Amino acid sequence: MDTPFNPFGPAGPEEITGPLDDLFRKVEAKIKEIIDKYNAGVRHINDWKYVLGPAMIWISEGLQKIRDGLDKVVKMVQYAVEHHTPVVSLIVQSFNWQDHVQKDMSKMVGSVETPADPNLAYWEGGGADAYEKRAEKQREAVEAIGAQGGKADAISSWLMTIAKLNVNFMTGLVEMVANFLGALVEAALDGATVINLPFAVKDLAGAIGGLVTDAIKRLGAIANQVMDTLSNIRDAKSLMVDSRLPGGQWPQAVNL
Amino acid sequence: MVGYKVITSAVRAEGTKWRGFADTVNKVTPVVTNATLGPTAFFVGDPITLAVSVFNASALSDTYEALRSYVEGALKGAATEFDQIDGALQKTAQLYDQAEEITEIDLTQIYGTPPR
Numbered sequence: 001m002d003t004p005f006n007p008f009g010p011a012g013p014e015e016i017t018g019p020l021d022d023l024f025r026k027v028e029a030k031i032k033e034i035i036d037k038y039n040a041g042v043r044h045i046n047d048w049k050y051v052l053g054p055a056m057i058w059i060s061e062g063l064q065k066i067r068d069g070l071d072k073v074v075k076m077v078q079y080a081v082e083h084h085t086p087v088v089s090l091i092v093q094s095f096n097w098q099d100h101v102q103k104d105m106s107k108m109v110g111s112v113e114t115p116a117d118p119n120l121a122y123w124e125g126g127g128a129d130a131y132e133k134r135a136e137k138q139r140e141a142v143e144a145i146g147a148q149g150g151k152a153d154a155i156s157s158w159l160m161t162i163a164k165l166n167v168n169f170m171t172g173l174v175e176m177v178a179n180f181l182g183a184l185v186e187a188a189l190d191g192a193t194v195i196n197l198p199f200a201v202k203d204l205a206g207a208i209g210g211l212v213t214d215a216i217k218r219l220g221a222i223a224n225q226v227m228d229t230l231s232n233i234r235d236a237k238s239l240m241v242d243s244r245l246p247g248g249q250w251p252q253a254v255n256l
Numbered sequence: 257m258v259g260y261k262v263i264t265s266a267v268r269a270e271g272t273k274w275r276g277f278a279d280t281v282n283k284v285t286p287v288v289t290n291a292t293l294g295p296t297a298f299f300v301g302d303p304i305t306l307a308v309s310v311f312n313a314s315a316l317s318d319t320y321e322a323l324r325s326y327v328e329g330a331l332k333g334a335a336t337e338f339d340q341i342d343g344a345l346q347k348t349a350q351l352y353d354q355a356e357e358i359t360e361i362d363l364t365q366i367y368g369t370p371p372r
Contacts, residue, residue, distance in 0.1 A: 075302055075304075075305045076305050076306070079300070079301070079302035079305070080300040080301070083296050083299065084300065086294060086296040086297035087297055087298070087299070087300050089293060089297055090293055090297040090298060093291045093293060096287050096291055097291065100283075100287040101287055101288060101327075104280055105284060107280075108277055108280060115266065115269075115270060116269040116270050116273040117269040117270065118266075119263060119266040120263070120266040120270055122262065122263050122266070126363060127348055127361055127363065127366075130363050130366070130367060131270075131348070134367070135341075138337065138338075141334070142334075145327060145330065145331065151323070151326075151327050155323050155327070158320075159320075162298055162299070162316075166299060169299070169300055169301050170300060216305070216306055219301060219306055220301075220308045222301065223299065223301045223306050223308040223311045224308060224310060224311075226298065226299050226311070226316070227310055227311055227312065227315075227316075230315060230319060233319060239323060239326070240322065240323065248326055248329050248330055249329070249333055250330055250331070250332070250333030250334045250336075251337070252370070253340065253341050253344070253367070254340035254343070254344050254367050254368060255367065255368035255369060255370050255371065256340070256367070
């Protein structure tokens with residue numbers, strides 16, 4: 001997921017959706033490996049269950065713990081995969097607010113005040129004053145939507161903050177899944193000797209329990225950060241009270 | 257001092273400028289109309305497994321929708337207004353031409369009377 005350095009910020013949605021897609025590919029590939037590895041371990045244990053005899057009680061307990069961790073990881077991956085496409089649309093909309101609302105409106109701001117024909121400057125009197133007053137109100141309304149820090153900009157930045165938190169989340173999920181797989185590979189249940197199996201299961205159960213708990217704590221903090229963005233934008237409930245757009249309506253210049 | 261003919265043509269050109277603004281807004285408004293996002297669009301994390309009880313997807317999407325529809329509502333009037341300003345300026349130029357001077361025109365004929 002090497003993306004070129006861009007000092008001007010992301011140029012298009014693919015600069016965020018690309019890395020996100022990569023993270024999803026990684027997580028889906030690794031979760032398959034985890035399930036295969038786990039099933040291979042369980043098959044190996046079942047092959048030896050009569051030899052293992054009473055140790056099976058101990059092993060089953062450990063396996064249950066590993067299985068609990070696995071269930072959590074699988075659930076999180078499935079949930080994330082189901083939300084992949086909707087979150088991509090959030091990223092696309094963030095760019096739309098910037099590129100197709102904010103930019104287009106802000107281009108208008110300058111031209112409202114610049115006469116189409118410089119000879120307009122010779123226009124004086126009541127007619128000219130009436131027009132200028134109205135043009136100013138219109139410019140202010142255009143600015144309310146399209147200026148830097150205007151509404152389109154604020155909405156776009158909010159969505160971008162959420163998009164980046166989702167990328168952070170997926171980075172964390174990839175890490176969690178990789179650690180889980182690493183623990184399974186290290187324990188090598190599918191290759192352990194009958195003597196070693198009970199110990200390998202016990203160690204693995206401990207490792208998995210710890211890494212799942214830690215990862216959930218870290219990832220849960222990102223969920224809280226997503227909710228925190230809400231309090232920031234809610235301060236911007238003032239975004240929806242603006243004298244430049246009286247009552248949320250475009251200011252009227254002509255009342256015919 | 258340039259003659260009123262030069263000024264009336266500048267006023268007409270000014271009106272055309274606003275027609276261009278109306279075209280821009282007519283392109284921008286559908287972008288905002290189509291920018292809706294459902295509650296699933298805000299987070300890929302499973303709040304149940306993560307045990308984050310404060311997570312509220314619909315609070316996110318409701319706030320977004322309030323902002324989106326606010327901007328959409330405001331923009332909807334813009335194109336009409338810009339077209340009307342164009343109309344008002346064309347009418348201004350026409351009245352100047354008829355009067356053959358640029359000072360005395362009845363502005364209520366051009367802009368109407370704001371509601372009280």
